Amino acid sequence: MSVVDTLAEREDMISPGISACIGCNVELTLRTVMKVLGPNTILAIPPGCMGGVGVVGWNKRSGSKVPVFFPLLDNTASMLAGIRLAYDAKGRDANVVAFAGDGATVDAGFQALSGVAERGDRIIYICYDNEGYMNTGYQRSSSTSKGSWTSTTPVSKEGRGGKRQNGKDFPMIMAMHDIPYVATASPAYIPDLVRKVEEAMKVKEGLAYIHVYNPCPTGWGIKPEESIMVSRLAVKTRFFPLYEARNRKFRITVPVPKPLPVRDFTSRIKKFSHLNEEEIADLGKLAEERYLFLEGACARSSADA
Amino acid sequence: MSENEKDYAGPVGEGLYSVNTGDWRTQFPNLDQQLCIRCGNCLIYCPTNSVRRVDGRFEIDLSFCKGCAICAEECPKDAITMKKEGKR
Amino acid sequence: MNEIAVMNGNFAAATAARLARPEVIAAYPITPQTPVVEYLTQFAAEGTLDSQMTEVESEHSAMSILSGASMAGARCYTATSSQGLALMYEPYFRASTLRLPIVMNIVNREMISPQSVWGGPQDSLTLRDAGWIQIYVEDNQEILDTTIQAFRIAEDPRVLLPVNVCYDGFYLSHMTERVELPTQKQVDGFLPPYEAKHQILDPRKPMAIDPLTNGYLVMEYRKKHMAAQAAALGVLAEVDRDYTALTGRSWKGAIDEYRMDDAEYAVVTLGSVTGACREMVDAKRAAGVRMGLVKIRCLRPFPRAAIAAALSKVKGFGVIDRNVSFGWNHGIIYQEVKAALYGSGCSLPSISFIGGLGGEDLTLDLVSQAFDAIVASVDAGKTVDEAVWLWSPRKGVK
Numbered sequence: 001m002s003v004v005d006t007l008a009e010r011e012d013m014i015s016p017g018i019s020a021c022i023g024c025n026v027e028l029t030l031r032t033v034m035k036v037l038g039p040n041t042i043l044a045i046p047p048g049c050m051g052g053v054g055v056v057g058w059n060k061r062s063g064s065k066v067p068v069f070f071p072l073l074d075n076t077a078s079m080l081a082g083i084r085l086a087y088d089a090k091g092r093d094a095n096v097v098a099f100a101g102d103g104a105t106v107d108a109g110f111q112a113l114s115g116v117a118e119r120g121d122r123i124i125y126i127c128y129d130n131e132g133y134m135n136t137g138y139q140r141s142s143s144t145s146k147g148s149w150t151s152t153t154p155v156s157k158e159g160r161g162g163k164r165q166n167g168k169d170f171p172m173i174m175a176m177h178d179i180p181y182v183a184t185a186s187p188a189y190i191p192d193l194v195r196k197v198e199e200a201m202k203v204k205e206g207l208a209y210i211h212v213y214n215p216c217p218t219g220w221g222i223k224p225e226e227s228i229m230v231s232r233l234a235v236k237t238r239f240f241p242l243y244e245a246r247n248r249k250f251r252i253t254v255p256v257p258k259p260l261p262v263r264d265f266t267s268r269i270k271k272f273s274h275l276n277e278e279e280i281a282d283l284g285k286l287a288e289e290r291y292l293f294l295e296g297a298c299a300r301s302s303a304d305a
Numbered sequence: 306m307s308e309n310e311k312d313y314a315g316p317v318g319e320g321l322y323s324v325n326t327g328d329w330r331t332q333f334p335n336l337d338q339q340l341c342i343r344c345g346n347c348l349i350y351c352p353t354n355s356v357r358r359v360d361g362r363f364e365i366d367l368s369f370c371k372g373c374a375i376c377a378e379e380c381p382k383d384a385i386t387m388k389k390e391g392k393r
Numbered sequence: 394m395n396e397i398a399v400m401n402g403n404f405a406a407a408t409a410a411r412l413a414r415p416e417v418i419a420a421y422p423i424t425p426q427t428p429v430v431e432y433l434t435q436f437a438a439e440g441t442l443d444s445q446m447t448e449v450e451s452e453h454s455a456m457s458i459l460s461g462a463s464m465a466g467a468r469c470y471t472a473t474s475s476q477g478l479a480l481m482y483e484p485y486f487r488a489s490t491l492r493l494p495i496v497m498n499i500v501n502r503e504m505i506s507p508q509s510v511w512g513g514p515q516d517s518l519t520l521r522d523a524g525w526i527q528i529y530v531e532d533n534q535e536i537l538d539t540t541i542q543a544f545r546i547a548e549d550p551r552v553l554l555p556v557n558v559c560y561d562g563f564y565l566s567h568m569t570e571r572v573e574l575p576t577q578k579q580v581d582g583f584l585p586p587y588e589a590k591h592q593i594l595d596p597r598k599p600m601a602i603d604p605l606t607n608g609y610l611v612m613e614y615r616k617k618h619m620a621a622q623a624a625a626l627g628v629l630a631e632v633d634r635d636y637t638a639l640t641g642r643s644w645k646g647a648i649d650e651y652r653m654d655d656a657e658y659a660v661v662t663l664g665s666v667t668g669a670c671r672e673m674v675d676a677k678r679a680a681g682v683r684m685g686l687v688k689i690r691c692l693r694p695f696p697r698a699a700i701a702a703a704l705s706k707v708k709g710f711g712v713i714d715r716n717v718s719f720g721w722n723h724g725i726i727y728q729e730v731k732a733a734l735y736g737s738g739c740s741l742p743s744i745s746f747i748g749g750l751g752g753e754d755l756t757l758d759l760v761s762q763a764f765d766a767i768v769a770s771v772d773a774g775k776t777v778d779e780a781v782w783l784w785s786p787r788k789g790v791k
Binding site for chain 1: 310317318319320321322323324325326327329330344345348349350351352353354357358368369371372373374375377378379
Binding site: 313314315316317318319322 | 490491492553591592600601602603604606610614617621
């Protein structure tokens with residue numbers, strides 16, 4: 001069964017009408033992963049874009065066809081661990097899944113997630129990283145790239161400002177917990193994303209973590225129709241590499257042997273438009289450093305194999 | 306309270322909530338079947354799940370389509386063009 | 394004849410939890426609660442506890458894990474103290490407003506700062522308006538009995554609210570007393586397995602729990618919650634009666650009156666200081682003073698009618714608070730009791746006593762002083778405006 005077959009034939013488990021922005025690739029990611037996960041799923045959506053657009057519902061109605069709930073911003077992983085324990089106690093099984101933004105994951109929810117990773121609680125945690133608290137007006141998170149305009153790291157009329165720090169290399173941090181499955185994914189590489197969700201579903205011994213990179217048209221200043229194109233450029237410039245790791249054994253799943261210059265990515269995004277040549281080159285250097293580190297980890301992994 | 310509404314102790318939602326997002330768009334996609342090579346890109350990249358495959362053909366269901374034009378952008382054969390929404 | 398054992402308060406709590414057969418336990422150690430967690434892991438290792446137990450990385454996660462487990466329909470238990478309770482405040486408030494029947498022992502400990510680890514109910518009293526049912530106990534037998542009863546109260550369809558059973562850190566948690574144990578069979582009969590009927594996370598019955606909610610619905614849910622609190626008083630009495638039938642022991646429900654029938658003066662207490670006060674009541678009675686004691690067990694829901702009825706028998710009263718209400722400059726229980734008396738036709742002289750903070754002993758001598766002060770002010774017909782501090786201040790300190 002091809003990926004198109006899967007996505008054409010499986011049921012969309014989310015309400016057909018949710019208020020995600022026009023061109024939102026997080027909406028695409030959510031519908032896609034839910035087709036793969038299927039109806040035997042319990043879904044946690046912490047406060048953020050997907051909660052805000054109605055995936056948990058309003059008042060007396062739900063936004064999903066599977067059981068769904070709002071965790072608090074900072075305890076998604078813990079609440080899911082509790083659900084898994086309850087299901088174990090009752091001798092039942094289901095996919096226990098988080099679909100959480102970077103705010104809920106790399107900032108407020110990090111402690112809970114790290115605890116789950118260390119304890120080996122069997123949940124699937126999918127982070128949609130749009131580099132900020134987009135739902136509430138584009139505030140910065142610790143995942144936001146250096147230099148980005150955000151509403152809490154604004155840019156002056158003279159073009160000075162933007163976030164002063166590099167974003168955390170969060171998927172690598174999760175990989176360093178030695179969990180059974182870690183992967184990065186992109187809405188521009190749907191077959192790769194689908195396969196990674198299927199791999200996550202097979203994990204029995206602990207946490208499966210997928211970090212999706214979702215350039216945000218509304219919050220970053222990207223044309224809606226270029227939503228997928230820009231996501232693709234993030235991968236093709238090595239800005240966001242696509243890989244997976246099992247217990248710290250790494251494999252790049254979409255190799256980028258001849259990366260495009262990082263400016264091909266940043267030039268289509270308004271939040272970087274105030275950066276000068278040097279600042280953009282720095283972003284490229286960081287991406288290169290992280291990619292080489294990753295390649296080194298892959299080489300070690302195949303050497304140990 | 307409506308007739309069918311169950312009296313739950315705590316905040317529970319049953320039945321599907323949905324917004325008529327088809328009302329949002331200012332442009333809509335038009336798929337030229339002659340140019341279409343049935344690659345499925347439009348289906349796999351549509352954020353609102355508005356592309357259907359019916360007997361091998363790809364068709365766009367405009368009910369919830371927001372007119373984002375990702376399908377037009379990602380079509381390798383330029384088989385999809387965006388047309389202005391308006392009185393039809 | 395049931396087994397008699399000697400155990401400290403923490404062991405009594407852990408034993409009660411074990412007998413109640415919770416499906417999920419998640420706890421984080423904090424002085425003076427830590428032994429509860431250790432005993433539970435010991436029971437699990439010995440095979441006498443069949444729960445899914447997990448060691449969490451903070452109290453916030455403990456309450457979060459139990460929230461998820463309870464939403465998935467499991468019976469849940471945990472315990473904590475002071476800083477841990479404060480840290481879990483975010484999911485703690487939500488446990489009651491999501492109507493999750495979790496049972497949590499609070500081993501009462503002073504709130505930091507200053508840097509104190511010793512006993513006192515400031516921690517749980519400060520959170521009394523977070524929607525949980527709160528019961529405060531006096532000795533280790535009561536810890537065991539009330540914790541078992543707490544599951545029945547919490548899971549009752551008329552209640553569906555989480556319950557705190559609170560006991561003083563160190564005074565009870567680490568003190569060994571004689572405790573009579575019901576058998577597992579008795580507790581199984583008293584506590585049927587929990588079945589969540591009001592909400593569930595189950596792919597066989599999909600629903601959203603806690604969607605975005607407009608104000609008009611928030612008001613409806615709050616009203617239901619408050620009605621459940623009101624209903625809990627009746628359920629507490631029923632559960633007490635059923636437990637008495639099972640074990641022969643009664644803890645008298647929401648309040649316990651001691652020698653109140655012909656009392657002229659009363660002291661109102663909460664927690665372990667009640668023991669010292671009972672002794673002092675007897676001593677004063679022997680000296681010809683008609684003292685009585687009202688022990689508040691159930692703080693939330695507050696037993697307004699019972700308090701008003703009890704205190705209507707006396708000419709005046711004092712409340713011994715092992716806590717402070719900042720801004721009122723009285724003790725918290727004093728404020729609550731006064732509020733219960735308002736409008737009941739009861740306008741009595743009264744004193745607020747504050748003592749025993751940070752684990753300082755409330756000695757028989759200090760209690761005696763308090764009782765004398767109650768008698769003096771009642772006989773003079775005065776309500777003492779400033780709280781009276783029961784302590785021996787250091788030289789030069791007022």
